[in-house]
Amino acid sequence: MVQFGDTLKKLRQRMGLRQDDVARMVGVERSTVANWERGAKQPSLETLVKLSQIFAISLDELLGVTEVHSRPSLASYCSLVSDPLVKLLAERTGVPARDIAAFITALQISKDDCGSGKKEV
Numbered sequence: 001m002v003q004f005g006d007t008l009k010k011l012r013q014r015m016g017l018r019q020d021d022v023a024r025m026v027g028v029e030r031s032t033v034a035n036w037e038r039g040a041k042q043p044s045l046e047t048l049v050k051l052s053q054i055f056a057i058s059l060d061e062l063l064g065v066t067e068v069h070s071r072p073s074l075a076s077y078c079s080l081v082s083d084p085l086v087k088l089l090a091e092r093t094g095v096p097a098r099d100i101a102a103f104i105t106a107l108q109i110s111k112d113d114c115g116s117g118k119k120e121v
Contacts, residue, residue: 005037007064012037015085025084026050048055054085080104 012022012033019037020030026047035041043051052062060066080086090097090119 003039004042004063005039007062008033008051009037011057011062015055016089017085021088024050025054025088046087 012019018070019033023030023033026043027050028043028047032041032043036043043054048059048062052059055062081097083101086097086100086104089095089100093100
């Protein structure tokens, strides 16, 4: 089983976030996020729920109980545009939130979805 800290660090890095970005999003100090990633401390259940929402994964995936594999559908594009993470990325990069949401959605569609000829709406 993967440790929570390892999962958090991989998710954070995959999204191009710094520890202080994650800290700000969940309302803690950067050192707290560093402690979580090192396994020195564990977040509260409320914070775990916030983290799972930020990274769009289940608590099981966040805690390493199951492999991280859930992907938002094409229908989630509209909700991604207003997502706090997308807004933060837009603010930091100057790229419009709609473009970031479209990019994230495109990255998370499996190659099998493309070959089926079916589109989710």
